Amino acid sequence: MRRLDQLLSALGYCSRKEAMAFVKDGRVKLGGVVVKRSDQRVDAAQITVDDLPLEAPDGLLAILHKPVGYSCTHSVDEGPNIYELLPAHWPDRNPVVTSVGRLDKDTSGLLLVSDIGSLVHRYTSPKSDIEKTYLVEVDKALDPALKEVFAKGDLMLRSEDKPCLPARLEIVSDLTARLTITEGRYHQVRRMFASQGWHVEKLHRERFGPYELGDLPEGEWRMLEPMRG
Incomplete structure:
Protein backbone atom coordinates (compact mmCIF):
# COMPACT_ATOMS: atom_id res chain seq x y z
CA MET A 1 0.00 0.00 0.00
CA ARG A 2 1.34 3.42 -0.96
CA ARG A 3 0.16 6.99 -0.69
CA LEU A 4 -1.74 7.90 -3.84
CA ASP A 5 0.23 11.09 -4.52
CA GLN A 6 3.54 9.23 -4.15
CA LEU A 7 2.33 6.46 -6.44
CA LEU A 8 1.16 8.78 -9.22
CA SER A 9 4.39 10.77 -9.01
CA ALA A 10 6.58 7.64 -9.14
CA LEU A 11 4.74 6.42 -12.25
CA GLY A 12 5.22 9.73 -14.04
CA TYR A 13 1.59 10.84 -14.13
CA CYS A 14 2.10 14.07 -12.21
CA SER A 15 3.94 15.64 -9.31
CA ARG A 16 2.77 14.95 -5.78
CA LYS A 17 1.29 18.44 -5.66
CA GLU A 18 -0.50 17.97 -8.98
CA ALA A 19 -2.03 14.74 -7.64
CA MET A 20 -4.34 16.89 -5.54
CA ALA A 21 -5.80 18.37 -8.72
CA PHE A 22 -6.21 14.91 -10.24
CA VAL A 23 -8.25 13.88 -7.20
CA LYS A 24 -10.24 17.14 -7.08
CA ASP A 25 -11.21 16.71 -10.74
CA GLY A 26 -12.43 13.16 -10.10
CA ARG A 27 -9.87 11.59 -12.43
CA VAL A 28 -8.70 8.96 -9.94
CA LYS A 29 -10.80 6.01 -8.79
CA LEU A 30 -10.19 3.19 -6.34
CA GLY A 31 -12.17 0.08 -7.21
CA GLY A 32 -14.45 2.23 -9.38
CA VAL A 33 -15.13 4.80 -6.65
CA VAL A 34 -13.79 8.35 -6.96
CA VAL A 35 -10.94 8.98 -4.53
CA LYS A 36 -11.35 11.95 -2.19
CA ARG A 37 -7.83 12.39 -0.75
CA SER A 38 -4.47 12.39 -2.49
CA ASP A 39 -2.67 11.22 0.67
CA GLN A 40 -4.85 8.11 0.96
CA ARG A 41 -2.99 4.78 1.02
CA VAL A 42 -4.08 2.62 -1.89
CA ASP A 43 -3.51 -0.67 -3.70
CA ALA A 44 -2.04 0.20 -7.11
CA ALA A 45 -3.88 -2.70 -8.75
CA GLN A 46 -7.25 -1.10 -7.89
CA ILE A 47 -6.45 2.43 -9.07
CA THR A 48 -7.54 3.93 -12.39
CA VAL A 49 -6.70 7.33 -13.86
CA ASP A 50 -9.22 8.62 -16.39
CA ASP A 51 -10.81 5.15 -16.13
CA LEU A 52 -7.61 3.39 -17.26
CA PRO A 53 -5.54 1.06 -15.05
CA LEU A 54 -2.17 2.35 -13.90
CA GLU A 55 0.59 1.65 -16.40
CA ALA A 56 3.07 -1.00 -15.18
CA PRO A 57 2.81 -0.12 -11.46
CA ASP A 58 5.24 -2.92 -10.54
CA GLY A 59 7.89 -1.98 -13.08
CA LEU A 60 8.05 -1.38 -16.80
CA LEU A 61 9.70 -3.39 -19.56
CA ALA A 62 9.25 -2.62 -23.23
CA ILE A 63 10.84 -3.46 -26.56
CA LEU A 64 11.71 -0.69 -29.03
CA HIS A 65 12.59 -1.02 -32.71
CA LYS A 66 15.39 1.55 -32.76
CA PRO A 67 16.00 3.31 -36.07
CA VAL A 68 19.45 4.34 -37.29
CA GLY A 69 20.35 7.87 -36.20
CA TYR A 70 19.00 7.72 -32.64
CA SER A 71 21.27 7.66 -29.59
CA CYS A 72 20.60 5.79 -26.34
CA THR A 73 21.00 8.83 -24.11
CA HIS A 74 18.76 11.20 -22.20
CA SER A 75 20.91 14.15 -23.33
CA VAL A 76 19.32 16.49 -25.86
CA ASP A 77 22.76 17.71 -26.95
CA GLU A 78 23.49 14.58 -29.02
CA GLY A 79 20.65 14.91 -31.51
CA PRO A 80 17.65 12.58 -31.73
CA ASN A 81 17.43 10.03 -28.90
CA ILE A 82 15.33 6.94 -28.29
CA TYR A 83 13.28 8.59 -25.55
CA GLU A 84 11.66 10.80 -28.17
CA LEU A 85 10.07 7.62 -29.55
CA LEU A 86 8.62 6.56 -26.18
CA PRO A 87 5.69 7.98 -24.15
CA ALA A 88 6.55 11.47 -22.90
CA HIS A 89 5.86 10.62 -19.24
CA TRP A 90 8.19 7.61 -19.07
CA PRO A 91 11.31 9.68 -18.27
CA ASP A 92 9.34 11.13 -15.32
CA ARG A 93 8.97 7.72 -13.69
CA ASN A 94 11.04 7.01 -10.57
CA PRO A 95 13.17 4.95 -11.02
CA VAL A 96 13.76 6.45 -14.45
CA VAL A 97 13.18 4.40 -17.60
CA THR A 98 16.50 3.60 -19.25
CA SER A 99 17.82 1.43 -22.08
CA VAL A 100 19.02 -2.05 -21.21
CA GLY A 101 22.48 -1.78 -22.70
CA ARG A 102 22.97 0.34 -25.80
CA LEU A 103 22.97 0.36 -29.56
CA ASP A 104 25.14 2.96 -31.27
CA LYS A 105 23.61 5.57 -33.56
CA ASP A 106 24.44 3.60 -36.70
CA THR A 107 22.83 0.38 -35.45
CA SER A 108 19.13 -0.41 -35.68
CA GLY A 109 16.92 -3.04 -34.16
CA LEU A 110 15.83 -4.48 -30.84
CA LEU A 111 16.38 -2.40 -27.74
CA LEU A 112 14.88 -3.09 -24.33
CA VAL A 113 13.90 -0.22 -22.01
CA SER A 114 12.99 -0.64 -18.35
CA ASP A 115 12.84 0.99 -14.92
CA ILE A 116 13.42 -2.32 -13.08
CA GLY A 117 16.94 -2.00 -11.68
CA SER A 118 17.45 -5.71 -10.98
CA LEU A 119 16.41 -6.60 -14.52
CA VAL A 120 18.70 -4.00 -16.10
CA HIS A 121 21.61 -5.28 -14.01
CA ARG A 122 20.87 -8.92 -14.81
CA TYR A 123 20.75 -8.31 -18.57
CA THR A 124 23.82 -6.06 -18.71
CA SER A 125 26.14 -7.79 -16.25
CA PRO A 126 29.33 -9.15 -17.87
CA LYS A 127 28.45 -12.48 -16.23
CA SER A 128 24.97 -12.65 -17.75
CA ASP A 129 25.87 -14.58 -20.95
CA ILE A 130 22.75 -13.18 -22.63
CA GLU A 131 22.68 -14.11 -26.33
CA LYS A 132 22.30 -11.25 -28.78
CA THR A 133 21.75 -11.87 -32.50
CA TYR A 134 22.63 -9.36 -35.21
CA LEU A 135 21.99 -9.24 -38.93
CA VAL A 136 25.22 -7.94 -40.48
CA GLU A 137 25.79 -6.52 -43.97
CA VAL A 138 29.44 -6.18 -45.06
CA ASP A 139 31.38 -4.60 -47.90
CA LYS A 140 32.68 -7.70 -49.69
CA GLY A 153 37.00 -18.26 -28.72
CA ASP A 154 40.54 -16.96 -29.28
CA LEU A 155 39.82 -13.87 -31.39
CA MET A 156 41.66 -10.86 -29.97
CA LEU A 157 40.43 -7.33 -30.67
CA ARG A 158 42.72 -4.33 -30.78
CA SER A 159 43.35 -2.77 -27.35
CA GLU A 160 41.78 -5.79 -25.59
CA ASP A 161 43.61 -8.15 -23.25
CA LYS A 162 41.10 -10.99 -23.34
CA PRO A 163 39.83 -12.90 -26.39
CA CYS A 164 36.19 -12.74 -27.42
CA LEU A 165 34.00 -15.56 -26.22
CA PRO A 166 32.93 -18.06 -28.90
CA ALA A 167 30.35 -16.59 -31.28
CA ARG A 168 28.02 -18.27 -33.75
CA LEU A 169 28.07 -17.10 -37.39
CA GLU A 170 25.54 -18.01 -40.07
CA ILE A 171 26.25 -16.82 -43.60
CA VAL A 172 22.94 -15.76 -45.16
CA SER A 173 24.23 -14.50 -48.52
CA ASP A 174 27.47 -13.22 -50.07
CA LEU A 175 27.28 -9.95 -48.15
CA THR A 176 24.96 -10.81 -45.26
CA ALA A 177 25.49 -12.84 -42.10
CA ARG A 178 23.77 -13.47 -38.81
CA LEU A 179 26.05 -13.31 -35.75
CA THR A 180 25.14 -14.38 -32.21
CA ILE A 181 27.36 -13.22 -29.34
CA THR A 182 27.10 -13.36 -25.56
CA GLU A 183 29.16 -10.27 -24.73
CA GLY A 184 28.61 -6.55 -25.05
CA ARG A 185 32.01 -5.03 -25.71
CA TYR A 186 32.32 -1.59 -27.30
CA HIS A 204 20.67 -4.66 -37.05
CA ARG A 205 19.87 -6.48 -33.78
CA GLU A 206 17.13 -9.08 -34.16
CA ARG A 207 17.18 -10.77 -30.75
CA PHE A 208 18.16 -10.03 -27.16
CA GLY A 209 18.00 -13.03 -24.84
CA PRO A 210 14.45 -14.43 -24.95
CA TYR A 211 13.06 -11.41 -26.80
CA GLU A 212 12.75 -11.13 -30.59
CA LEU A 213 11.93 -8.04 -32.65
CA GLY A 214 9.52 -9.87 -34.91
CA ASP A 215 7.35 -7.61 -37.06
CA LEU A 216 7.45 -4.57 -34.76
CA PRO A 217 7.66 -1.54 -37.10
CA GLU A 218 10.71 0.73 -36.99
CA GLY A 219 10.36 3.49 -34.41
CA GLU A 220 7.54 1.67 -32.58
CA TRP A 221 7.48 0.02 -29.15
CA ARG A 222 5.39 -2.53 -27.29
CA MET A 223 5.09 -3.49 -23.64
CA LEU A 224 6.53 -6.78 -22.40
CA GLU A 225 5.88 -8.90 -19.35
CA PRO A 226 9.05 -8.76 -17.20
CA MET A 227 10.67 -12.11 -16.48
CA ARG A 228 11.30 -11.92 -12.75
CA GLY A 229 13.82 -13.85 -10.70
Missing part, protein backbone atom coordinates in the same frame (compact mmCIF):
# COMPACT_ATOMS: atom_id res chain seq x y z
CA ALA A 141 31.90 -11.38 -50.08
CA LEU A 142 32.06 -13.34 -46.85
CA ASP A 143 34.48 -16.21 -46.37
CA PRO A 144 32.97 -19.37 -44.79
CA ALA A 145 36.20 -19.67 -42.78
CA LEU A 146 34.89 -16.82 -40.59
CA LYS A 147 32.55 -19.30 -38.91
CA GLU A 148 35.48 -21.13 -37.32
CA VAL A 149 37.41 -17.91 -36.58
CA PHE A 150 34.52 -16.54 -34.53
CA ALA A 151 33.61 -19.88 -32.94
CA LYS A 152 37.05 -20.77 -31.57
CA HIS A 187 31.32 -1.86 -30.99
CA GLN A 188 32.07 -5.57 -30.69
CA VAL A 189 30.40 -6.87 -33.86
CA ARG A 190 31.94 -4.18 -36.06
CA ARG A 191 35.37 -4.76 -34.51
CA MET A 192 35.16 -8.53 -34.89
CA PHE A 193 34.57 -8.24 -38.62
CA ALA A 194 37.13 -5.44 -38.98
CA SER A 195 39.78 -7.64 -37.36
CA GLN A 196 39.39 -10.04 -40.29
CA GLY A 197 39.30 -7.39 -43.02
CA TRP A 198 35.57 -6.77 -43.45
CA HIS A 199 33.77 -3.46 -42.97
CA VAL A 200 30.24 -3.58 -41.55
CA GLU A 201 27.95 -1.49 -43.72
CA LYS A 202 24.72 -2.16 -41.83
CA LEU A 203 24.07 -3.65 -38.40
Whole structure:
Protein backbone atom coordinates (compact mmCIF):
# COMPACT_ATOMS: atom_id res chain seq x y z
CA MET A 1 0.00 0.00 0.00
CA ARG A 2 1.34 3.42 -0.96
CA ARG A 3 0.16 6.99 -0.69
CA LEU A 4 -1.74 7.90 -3.84
CA ASP A 5 0.23 11.09 -4.52
CA GLN A 6 3.54 9.23 -4.15
CA LEU A 7 2.33 6.46 -6.44
CA LEU A 8 1.16 8.78 -9.22
CA SER A 9 4.39 10.77 -9.01
CA ALA A 10 6.58 7.64 -9.14
CA LEU A 11 4.74 6.42 -12.25
CA GLY A 12 5.22 9.73 -14.04
CA TYR A 13 1.59 10.84 -14.13
CA CYS A 14 2.10 14.07 -12.21
CA SER A 15 3.94 15.64 -9.31
CA ARG A 16 2.77 14.95 -5.78
CA LYS A 17 1.29 18.44 -5.66
CA GLU A 18 -0.50 17.97 -8.98
CA ALA A 19 -2.03 14.74 -7.64
CA MET A 20 -4.34 16.89 -5.54
CA ALA A 21 -5.80 18.37 -8.72
CA PHE A 22 -6.21 14.91 -10.24
CA VAL A 23 -8.25 13.88 -7.20
CA LYS A 24 -10.24 17.14 -7.08
CA ASP A 25 -11.21 16.71 -10.74
CA GLY A 26 -12.43 13.16 -10.10
CA ARG A 27 -9.87 11.59 -12.43
CA VAL A 28 -8.70 8.96 -9.94
CA LYS A 29 -10.80 6.01 -8.79
CA LEU A 30 -10.19 3.19 -6.34
CA GLY A 31 -12.17 0.08 -7.21
CA GLY A 32 -14.45 2.23 -9.38
CA VAL A 33 -15.13 4.80 -6.65
CA VAL A 34 -13.79 8.35 -6.96
CA VAL A 35 -10.94 8.98 -4.53
CA LYS A 36 -11.35 11.95 -2.19
CA ARG A 37 -7.83 12.39 -0.75
CA SER A 38 -4.47 12.39 -2.49
CA ASP A 39 -2.67 11.22 0.67
CA GLN A 40 -4.85 8.11 0.96
CA ARG A 41 -2.99 4.78 1.02
CA VAL A 42 -4.08 2.62 -1.89
CA ASP A 43 -3.51 -0.67 -3.70
CA ALA A 44 -2.04 0.20 -7.11
CA ALA A 45 -3.88 -2.70 -8.75
CA GLN A 46 -7.25 -1.10 -7.89
CA ILE A 47 -6.45 2.43 -9.07
CA THR A 48 -7.54 3.93 -12.39
CA VAL A 49 -6.70 7.33 -13.86
CA ASP A 50 -9.22 8.62 -16.39
CA ASP A 51 -10.81 5.15 -16.13
CA LEU A 52 -7.61 3.39 -17.26
CA PRO A 53 -5.54 1.06 -15.05
CA LEU A 54 -2.17 2.35 -13.90
CA GLU A 55 0.59 1.65 -16.40
CA ALA A 56 3.07 -1.00 -15.18
CA PRO A 57 2.81 -0.12 -11.46
CA ASP A 58 5.24 -2.92 -10.54
CA GLY A 59 7.89 -1.98 -13.08
CA LEU A 60 8.05 -1.38 -16.80
CA LEU A 61 9.70 -3.39 -19.56
CA ALA A 62 9.25 -2.62 -23.23
CA ILE A 63 10.84 -3.46 -26.56
CA LEU A 64 11.71 -0.69 -29.03
CA HIS A 65 12.59 -1.02 -32.71
CA LYS A 66 15.39 1.55 -32.76
CA PRO A 67 16.00 3.31 -36.07
CA VAL A 68 19.45 4.34 -37.29
CA GLY A 69 20.35 7.87 -36.20
CA TYR A 70 19.00 7.72 -32.64
CA SER A 71 21.27 7.66 -29.59
CA CYS A 72 20.60 5.79 -26.34
CA THR A 73 21.00 8.83 -24.11
CA HIS A 74 18.76 11.20 -22.20
CA SER A 75 20.91 14.15 -23.33
CA VAL A 76 19.32 16.49 -25.86
CA ASP A 77 22.76 17.71 -26.95
CA GLU A 78 23.49 14.58 -29.02
CA GLY A 79 20.65 14.91 -31.51
CA PRO A 80 17.65 12.58 -31.73
CA ASN A 81 17.43 10.03 -28.90
CA ILE A 82 15.33 6.94 -28.29
CA TYR A 83 13.28 8.59 -25.55
CA GLU A 84 11.66 10.80 -28.17
CA LEU A 85 10.07 7.62 -29.55
CA LEU A 86 8.62 6.56 -26.18
CA PRO A 87 5.69 7.98 -24.15
CA ALA A 88 6.55 11.47 -22.90
CA HIS A 89 5.86 10.62 -19.24
CA TRP A 90 8.19 7.61 -19.07
CA PRO A 91 11.31 9.68 -18.27
CA ASP A 92 9.34 11.13 -15.32
CA ARG A 93 8.97 7.72 -13.69
CA ASN A 94 11.04 7.01 -10.57
CA PRO A 95 13.17 4.95 -11.02
CA VAL A 96 13.76 6.45 -14.45
CA VAL A 97 13.18 4.40 -17.60
CA THR A 98 16.50 3.60 -19.25
CA SER A 99 17.82 1.43 -22.08
CA VAL A 100 19.02 -2.05 -21.21
CA GLY A 101 22.48 -1.78 -22.70
CA ARG A 102 22.97 0.34 -25.80
CA LEU A 103 22.97 0.36 -29.56
CA ASP A 104 25.14 2.96 -31.27
CA LYS A 105 23.61 5.57 -33.56
CA ASP A 106 24.44 3.60 -36.70
CA THR A 107 22.83 0.38 -35.45
CA SER A 108 19.13 -0.41 -35.68
CA GLY A 109 16.92 -3.04 -34.16
CA LEU A 110 15.83 -4.48 -30.84
CA LEU A 111 16.38 -2.40 -27.74
CA LEU A 112 14.88 -3.09 -24.33
CA VAL A 113 13.90 -0.22 -22.01
CA SER A 114 12.99 -0.64 -18.35
CA ASP A 115 12.84 0.99 -14.92
CA ILE A 116 13.42 -2.32 -13.08
CA GLY A 117 16.94 -2.00 -11.68
CA SER A 118 17.45 -5.71 -10.98
CA LEU A 119 16.41 -6.60 -14.52
CA VAL A 120 18.70 -4.00 -16.10
CA HIS A 121 21.61 -5.28 -14.01
CA ARG A 122 20.87 -8.92 -14.81
CA TYR A 123 20.75 -8.31 -18.57
CA THR A 124 23.82 -6.06 -18.71
CA SER A 125 26.14 -7.79 -16.25
CA PRO A 126 29.33 -9.15 -17.87
CA LYS A 127 28.45 -12.48 -16.23
CA SER A 128 24.97 -12.65 -17.75
CA ASP A 129 25.87 -14.58 -20.95
CA ILE A 130 22.75 -13.18 -22.63
CA GLU A 131 22.68 -14.11 -26.33
CA LYS A 132 22.30 -11.25 -28.78
CA THR A 133 21.75 -11.87 -32.50
CA TYR A 134 22.63 -9.36 -35.21
CA LEU A 135 21.99 -9.24 -38.93
CA VAL A 136 25.22 -7.94 -40.48
CA GLU A 137 25.79 -6.52 -43.97
CA VAL A 138 29.44 -6.18 -45.06
CA ASP A 139 31.38 -4.60 -47.90
CA LYS A 140 32.68 -7.70 -49.69
CA ALA A 141 31.90 -11.38 -50.08
CA LEU A 142 32.06 -13.34 -46.85
CA ASP A 143 34.48 -16.21 -46.37
CA PRO A 144 32.97 -19.37 -44.79
CA ALA A 145 36.20 -19.67 -42.78
CA LEU A 146 34.89 -16.82 -40.59
CA LYS A 147 32.55 -19.30 -38.91
CA GLU A 148 35.48 -21.13 -37.32
CA VAL A 149 37.41 -17.91 -36.58
CA PHE A 150 34.52 -16.54 -34.53
CA ALA A 151 33.61 -19.88 -32.94
CA LYS A 152 37.05 -20.77 -31.57
CA GLY A 153 37.00 -18.26 -28.72
CA ASP A 154 40.54 -16.96 -29.28
CA LEU A 155 39.82 -13.87 -31.39
CA MET A 156 41.66 -10.86 -29.97
CA LEU A 157 40.43 -7.33 -30.67
CA ARG A 158 42.72 -4.33 -30.78
CA SER A 159 43.35 -2.77 -27.35
CA GLU A 160 41.78 -5.79 -25.59
CA ASP A 161 43.61 -8.15 -23.25
CA LYS A 162 41.10 -10.99 -23.34
CA PRO A 163 39.83 -12.90 -26.39
CA CYS A 164 36.19 -12.74 -27.42
CA LEU A 165 34.00 -15.56 -26.22
CA PRO A 166 32.93 -18.06 -28.90
CA ALA A 167 30.35 -16.59 -31.28
CA ARG A 168 28.02 -18.27 -33.75
CA LEU A 169 28.07 -17.10 -37.39
CA GLU A 170 25.54 -18.01 -40.07
CA ILE A 171 26.25 -16.82 -43.60
CA VAL A 172 22.94 -15.76 -45.16
CA SER A 173 24.23 -14.50 -48.52
CA ASP A 174 27.47 -13.22 -50.07
CA LEU A 175 27.28 -9.95 -48.15
CA THR A 176 24.96 -10.81 -45.26
CA ALA A 177 25.49 -12.84 -42.10
CA ARG A 178 23.77 -13.47 -38.81
CA LEU A 179 26.05 -13.31 -35.75
CA THR A 180 25.14 -14.38 -32.21
CA ILE A 181 27.36 -13.22 -29.34
CA THR A 182 27.10 -13.36 -25.56
CA GLU A 183 29.16 -10.27 -24.73
CA GLY A 184 28.61 -6.55 -25.05
CA ARG A 185 32.01 -5.03 -25.71
CA TYR A 186 32.32 -1.59 -27.30
CA HIS A 187 31.32 -1.86 -30.99
CA GLN A 188 32.07 -5.57 -30.69
CA VAL A 189 30.40 -6.87 -33.86
CA ARG A 190 31.94 -4.18 -36.06
CA ARG A 191 35.37 -4.76 -34.51
CA MET A 192 35.16 -8.53 -34.89
CA PHE A 193 34.57 -8.24 -38.62
CA ALA A 194 37.13 -5.44 -38.98
CA SER A 195 39.78 -7.64 -37.36
CA GLN A 196 39.39 -10.04 -40.29
CA GLY A 197 39.30 -7.39 -43.02
CA TRP A 198 35.57 -6.77 -43.45
CA HIS A 199 33.77 -3.46 -42.97
CA VAL A 200 30.24 -3.58 -41.55
CA GLU A 201 27.95 -1.49 -43.72
CA LYS A 202 24.72 -2.16 -41.83
CA LEU A 203 24.07 -3.65 -38.40
CA HIS A 204 20.67 -4.66 -37.05
CA ARG A 205 19.87 -6.48 -33.78
CA GLU A 206 17.13 -9.08 -34.16
CA ARG A 207 17.18 -10.77 -30.75
CA PHE A 208 18.16 -10.03 -27.16
CA GLY A 209 18.00 -13.03 -24.84
CA PRO A 210 14.45 -14.43 -24.95
CA TYR A 211 13.06 -11.41 -26.80
CA GLU A 212 12.75 -11.13 -30.59
CA LEU A 213 11.93 -8.04 -32.65
CA GLY A 214 9.52 -9.87 -34.91
CA ASP A 215 7.35 -7.61 -37.06
CA LEU A 216 7.45 -4.57 -34.76
CA PRO A 217 7.66 -1.54 -37.10
CA GLU A 218 10.71 0.73 -36.99
CA GLY A 219 10.36 3.49 -34.41
CA GLU A 220 7.54 1.67 -32.58
CA TRP A 221 7.48 0.02 -29.15
CA ARG A 222 5.39 -2.53 -27.29
CA MET A 223 5.09 -3.49 -23.64
CA LEU A 224 6.53 -6.78 -22.40
CA GLU A 225 5.88 -8.90 -19.35
CA PRO A 226 9.05 -8.76 -17.20
CA MET A 227 10.67 -12.11 -16.48
CA ARG A 228 11.30 -11.92 -12.75
CA GLY A 229 13.82 -13.85 -10.70
